Structures are given as C-alpha cells and as structure tokens.
Amino acid sequence: MDKDTDFGSGYFGIALLYFKSIVNYRVEIVARIVRGLIAPLATVILWTVIYAASNTTVINGFPSSDIFIYFFLTAALARVFPVVDVSQDMQSDIKSGDIAASLMRPMNYPLLQFATSFGDTFVDFIFITMPIFLLVCVIAGFIPASVNTAVFAVEIVLGFLMTYLMFFFVGCLAAYFVNINGIVNVLLWVFNVLGGRLIPLSVFPTWIASILALLPFGTVFYLPVVTLSGFASWSYIETGILVMLAWTAIFLMMSVIMWKISREKIMASGG
Amino acid sequence: MNDNMVANAIEIRDVRKTFITYEGESLGLLAMLMKKKTEKRALKGVSFNVKKGSITALLGKNGSGKSTMIKLLVGIMPPDKGTVRVLGMDPWRDRIKLARHTGVVLGAHPSMFVDLPAIQSFDYMRRIYKVPKREFEERQEHFIRMLELEEVAKRRQVRELSLGEKMKCNFVAAVLHNPELIILDEPTIGVDLPSTLKIRKAALELQKKYGATFLIATHILEDVKVLAENVVIMDQGNIVFNDSKSRLGRLFGNYKMVEIYFTKGAKMNFSELGTIVDKREAYVKLRIKGGKGKDKLLTQFLTKKEVIDYNVSTPEIGDVMGKFYSER
Numbered sequence: 001m002d003k004d005t006d007f008g009s010g011y012f013g014i015a016l017l018y019f020k021s022i023v024n025y026r027v028e029i030v031a032r033i034v035r036g037l038i039a040p041l042a043t044v045i046l047w048t049v050i051y052a053a054s055n056t057t058v059i060n061g062f063p064s065s066d067i068f069i070y071f072f073l074t075a076a077l078a079r080v081f082p083v084v085d086v087s088q089d090m091q092s093d094i095k096s097g098d099i100a101a102s103l104m105r106p107m108n109y110p111l112l113q114f115a116t117s118f119g120d121t122f123v124d125f126i127f128i129t130m131p132i133f134l135l136v137c138v139i140a141g142f143i144p145a146s147v148n149t150a151v152f153a154v155e156i157v158l159g160f161l162m163t164y165l166m167f168f169f170v171g172c173l174a175a176y177f178v179n180i181n182g183i184v185n186v187l188l189w190v191f192n193v194l195g196g197r198l199i200p201l202s203v204f205p206t207w208i209a210s211i212l213a214l215l216p217f218g219t220v221f222y223l224p225v226v227t228l229s230g231f232a233s234w235s236y237i238e239t240g241i242l243v244m245l246a247w248t249a250i251f252l253m254m255s256v257i258m259w260k261i262s263r264e265k266i267m268a269s270g271g
Numbered sequence: 272m273n274d275n276m277v278a279n280a281i282e283i284r285d286v287r288k289t290f291i292t293y294e295g296e297s298l299g300l301l302a303m304l305m306k307k308k309t310e311k312r313a314l315k316g317v318s319f320n321v322k323k324g325s326i327t328a329l330l331g332k333n334g335s336g337k338s339t340m341i342k343l344l345v346g347i348m349p350p351d352k353g354t355v356r357v358l359g360m361d362p363w364r365d366r367i368k369l370a371r372h373t374g375v376v377l378g379a380h381p382s383m384f385v386d387l388p389a390i391q392s393f394d395y396m397r398r399i400y401k402v403p404k405r406e407f408e409e410r411q412e413h414f415i416r417m418l419e420l421e422e423v424a425k426r427r428q429v430r431e432l433s434l435g436e437k438m439k440c441n442f443v444a445a446v447l448h449n450p451e452l453i454i455l456d457e458p459t460i461g462v463d464l465p466s467t468l469k470i471r472k473a474a475l476e477l478q479k480k481y482g483a484t485f486l487i488a489t490h491i492l493e494d495v496k497v498l499a500e501n502v503v504i505m506d507q508g509n510i511v512f513n514d515s516k517s518r519l520g521r522l523f524g525n526y527k528m529v530e531i532y533f534t535k536g537a538k539m540n541f542s543e544l545g546t547i548v549d550k551r552e553a554y555v556k557l558r559i560k561g562g563k564g565k566d567k568l569l570t571q572f573l574t575k576k577e578v579i580d581y582n583v584s585t586p587e588i589g590d591v592m593g594k595f596y597s598e599r
Contacts, residue, residue, distance in 0.1 A: 010395070010398045010399035013395050013399070014395065017384050017387060017392075017395055020386075021385075021387055024386050024387070025386070096380075098380045098381065099347075100342065100347055100380055101380040103345070103347040103366070104345045104370060104375040105399055106367045106368070106370035106371045106399060107370075264348070266347075267347050
C-alpha cells in the first residue's frame, strides 16, 4: 500500500491507542496482574475447604485434583471477555454526554466500542491471560493438545463477540434508565455463578447442567476451559460451539435493533 | 442540489424538539422515586440559514436551545419536526458522511485520548478522516506552529495540559481534515487570553484562506466581536434575532456613553443631551441616543468653555447584548 494513503483502519487504530493508553500506567498493569491472580486463588482455597469438609475427592464427577487447573484457566479467561466494561463505558458516555464526542466523528459507535473493548482486553490478554496459562502449564505440568488449543482459540473469539454483543445491548439500556449499574451487576453474578466461574457446571445436578449448557453463560467460561483441559467430550464441545454461534447471532440481532431504537434517546439522557 | 443549498451551509426550517424529563417535586429522601413526567420544549419552531464561508455566532442564555441545535446539526439527535440540512445532507440520516466534512469542538466534552500526547490523537484523526499523510503532516505542522503547541502536543499527555492548551489541541484535531463546516461550542470557555487570541486567529485564517464556514456557540462576547459577521440569538427555544452583527449594533447599540469633566459650580443642562447615568462634583456620565441632531448638539455642548475634558465611547458588544436582553 502506498505510504501516503496508508490510512490503516480507524477501528484498529483506536484499539491500539487504548492499548497504549493503558500500558502507560505501570501500577495499573501490576494491579491488574494481582487482581487476576487473587480471584482464582480465593476460589481454589474455597473449593479446597469444600472438598476437605465433605471428606471426598470427587464431587459430581469433578475431582479435587482439577481445582487448580480449572479455576486458574477460568480466571485467565475472565479477563479476555469484555464483561461489564462495555456497559459501564456506555453508561458513563451517555450519562456525561461524552458520547457526543464519539458520534460527531465519521465512525460507527458500536464498532468504536468494540475496538475500545478489544484494546482493553488485549492488555489483559498479554499481561494476565497468557502469564496465567503459562503458570498453569508449568505448575500443573499441563500441556494442552494442539487440536484442543485451536478449538479453544475459536471459542475465545466467539465468547468475546458474544459477551461484547450482550453487554452492548445492556449498555443501550442506559439511554432509557441512565444508571444501569444494578442491571450490570445482576448479570455479572449470573455470569459468574451460571457460567462456571465459581462453580463448575458439572457439579450442578445433571438436568440443571444440561439447561445451563444451552444458555449463553455456560459457553463463556466452562466450555473453553473443559475444551482446553480435555475434560469434555467432542460432542459436548460441538454442541457448545453451536450454542455459542446461535447466541452470538441472537445478541447481534438484539444489539443492532436496540442501538437503532435507543440512538434517538441517547443524547436526551446526558449532558 | 438547488441554489439555496449551494449558498447555505446550514438550512434550518421550523425545527422542533421536545425532551421528556422526570422531576422530583420535593427534597424528601424518596422524592426522586415519585418523579413527575414533564415535557421540556427545547426548540419551538426554529428557522435560520448560515451562508457558506461565513462566520455566524449562535448566542443565548443557558437552556436557550443552543446545544440542542448543535446536536441536531451534527446528526447525533433527530428533530421531532422540521427540516435540518447541513452541506446539503440530512445530518440524522447521513451522520457518518456529513462528519467527514465537518469539524466540531465541543468545549465541555473531551475528544482526545487523555493518557497520550495529543499528536497520537491527531494521527488517529488522520486515519478516521482518511487524510493523505503528506497533506495531513503539512496541516498539522502549520496549526501546531500557529497555536504554539510544539512541545505540548508532541511530548506531554493531554491530561497534563492546561485548559487553554487542551482547547487548542481540540481545535487542531477538529480542523486537520480541512472541514467545510466548523462548529465550535464554547471554544474559548475558561481559556486564557493568549490561547483565545490564537484560536481566533486560526479560525479567521481557516475562513479566509480555505473558505470554511463557522458556527460558533459562545458566551464570550469578544468572540462575537472579533469573529462573527452574523448573529443568531436564541431564547427559550426560539430565534429572537437573526441578522448581521452590524444590525444588532444599530438596533441595540445606537447610543454613546459620554463622560464630561467640567469646572466646579458650572450650571449646565445635561438632561437636554441624554440620560444621566452618574453625576458627581464636576463630573457627569451620560447615555446619549444616536441620531445626527444629537451628534451636532453634543459637539456644540463639548466646545463650551466650562467643559475641561470629555470622553466619548460607543457601546461594546457586551453592552449591546445586555440592552438586548433587558429590552426583551
């Protein structure tokens, strides 16, 4: 491409600038790493206590020996999905009226938000997700199969898209309710509990686990982790990917419609 | 595209906009849970044009409808009724296309990455507005030099800059893509005088050299005095004045303030000249309405031997606006 007309992509550019903005602050990076380690450590301790108290090494087919790998991989994944951030950024943009500064540029706001989330997520991917993966591999002597790793990568991309679209949809609600912190927090806890971040889905009674596997939450954390660690069968993984695709399509449709109808309300809600 | 569209950068016809707000009726702890739905009519049938290549000031008190008007013009909000045409486009429908031809500075809202030097945001503007690199670099260097931002824009994070420096950077970011229409919402609010002067100089250059059209919403009357050719005044969602700045002066500034120092004890009939604003021993300040007859009378009066010294001044734009609002 001619250098003089090398525009790159505006959206890729914004992702890059967000990445640069965050890595400017070293303490923030360290804090993110510590936060990324504390959460799984607390969950591992909690589950160790549960196993010890129940005098068993297996609960509903989930062995205590997998606790470390499962929860550290889940925590690593949690930083890759733009859960909460998208909605809260939108709420702040709408509430303060700063969204006007984005809308006066020749850019598509949903894509702009997507790029922003991507830039932010990429920081965590580099500084949290990858180091935790390496940590798990080294400490637990865990080496994932290459096929599993490839499918896992596909699931991460789909999971990113799906969670972005879901929380973008919720962010649009700020045009109507202005303060959506309550809604976002409820959804976050549903994600954590029903998505396998705090409780592996296999620990639930079978009929509940099979329902959860069809909901979007179960595919975000649980599916990729059991794919990478080799805990799940291929038929479970295939079904999971189909469920993810279906929910991504549903949330895409919902977000497009919601953005279209809430756009008129957006500037009336803020400064 | 008809002739009007070519001649006018902005055409607003009978535009109306109403907001629904929820207001608490008392100060009680739970008052906001029982809010009352109210309608606020922000624009009540507004019509005006802005000629291509002109500088128009959009004035009005807080809550007069200026900001709503600007949001309609850049397409981030649709009108309830009426027509908005900007550069021949419907801003709501063609927001992205229109944004390529407009530059906007919203004084109250940040438009740059605060954690990075401004130059990084400028480069981002180059990408999203698709400005060829060479052209962009020339314009960037020109405005950086003109607004004295060399050190500031290239090395320091935007959040560390003073308000004046941030505003100058915002201005540069808004004009790098050579927009046909530049909308400035409070561009010099809280900005120090040297920075204000530089922003005004850059605005005038853009108009004269590149033929850019400006719509400037401001409370700073000096901006109006130095920059504007036309003035649109809004009040409570209506246009209450829409004409040239000189006509505003003729209508509401057609008077002189005259200070006369005279010998102690002199008996002079000042009231035949105009209204006495201030009177002390051997000093009087008068407000004299215009008219050739009055000028002749004043000249004769000032040549009287009792008059030691005098000072005649015409009203500043601030005085004109003050009179405009007081007479409404």
